[in-house]
Amino acid sequence: xxxxxxxxxxxxxxxxxxxxxxxxxxxxxxxxxxxxxxxxxxxxxxxxxxxxxxxxxxxxxxxxxxxxxxxxxxxxxxxxxxxxxxxxxxxxxxxxxxxxxxxxxxxxxxxxxx
Amino acid sequence: xxxxxxxxxxxxxxxxxxxxxxxxxxxxxxxxxxxxxxxxxxxxxxxxxxxxxxxxxxxxxxxxxxxxxxxxxxxxxxxxxxxxxxxxxxxxxxxxxxxxxxxxxxxxx
Numbered sequence: 001x002x003x004x005x006x007x008x009x010x011x012x013x014x015x016x017x018x019x020x021x022x023x024x025x026x027x028x029x030x031x032x033x034x035x036x037x038x039x040x041x042x043x044x045x046x047x048x049x050x051x052x053x054x055x056x057x058x059x060x061x062x063x064x065x066x067x068x069x070x071x072x073x074x075x076x077x078x079x080x081x082x083x084x085x086x087x088x089x090x091x092x093x094x095x096x097x098x099x100x101x102x103x104x105x106x107x108x109x110x111x112x113x114x
Numbered sequence: 115x116x117x118x119x120x121x122x123x124x125x126x127x128x129x130x131x132x133x134x135x136x137x138x139x140x141x142x143x144x145x146x147x148x149x150x151x152x153x154x155x156x157x158x159x160x161x162x163x164x165x166x167x168x169x170x171x172x173x174x175x176x177x178x179x180x181x182x183x184x185x186x187x188x189x190x191x192x193x194x195x196x197x198x199x200x201x202x203x204x205x206x207x208x209x210x211x212x213x214x215x216x217x218x219x220x221x222x223x
Binding site: 010033035041042043045048055056057088090098100101102103104105106107108 | 206
């Protein structure tokens with residue numbers, strides 16, 4: 001079974017730009033969660049999508065948004081990029097989500113904001 | 115705000131010894147507990163999940179759960195240099211998985 005895939009793997013943007021990251025979950029998984037990982041803050045929860053609906057959301061500003069498609073693929077968008085948005089963005093998929101079952105992570109997208 | 119606490123380390127353990135990693139959590143109703151390993155520059159990979167009080171063994175790894183004390187641990191027997199990584203404890207709470215900041219483990223050859 002193919003694992004979780006994320007594209008692109010690396011991105012360099014400048015302040016004020018916007019960016020879209022993509023995540024394809026494991027086949028059969030309907031839940032996709034997104035995390036931001038920085039050295040100081042660890043893994044911080046952004047949001048979870050399940051069956052095309054946002055089921056949960058972390059404490060991030062509205063510049064961070066996401067969506068999920070009918071094939072369970074998910075995208076997250078960050079608008080008006082700030083230097084502090086530089087981080088590793090990870091998506092994780094699971095069958096049921098909601099914190100009830102195991103999450104499997106993709107390789108991540110390394111975003112650098114200049 | 116539900117929390118998961120881990121000692122950040124680094125924890126240095128001689129090769130061949132037992133490494134013991136600990137984690138406490140704040141949500142008394144948590145039911146799902148996970149340990150992930152993360153190598154530098156890589157994404158977290160699942161080591162074990164545990165849902166019931168007691169021990170769960172998988173190869174060189176043993177997870178221990180004590181819900182009364184809100185404590186979960188991971189033991190790594192016969193530690194190898196390849197075990198050097200950051201270990202993340204994760205617990206369910208508020209309808210999501212909450213991660214600790216991780217413990218850096220360094221196996222000394």
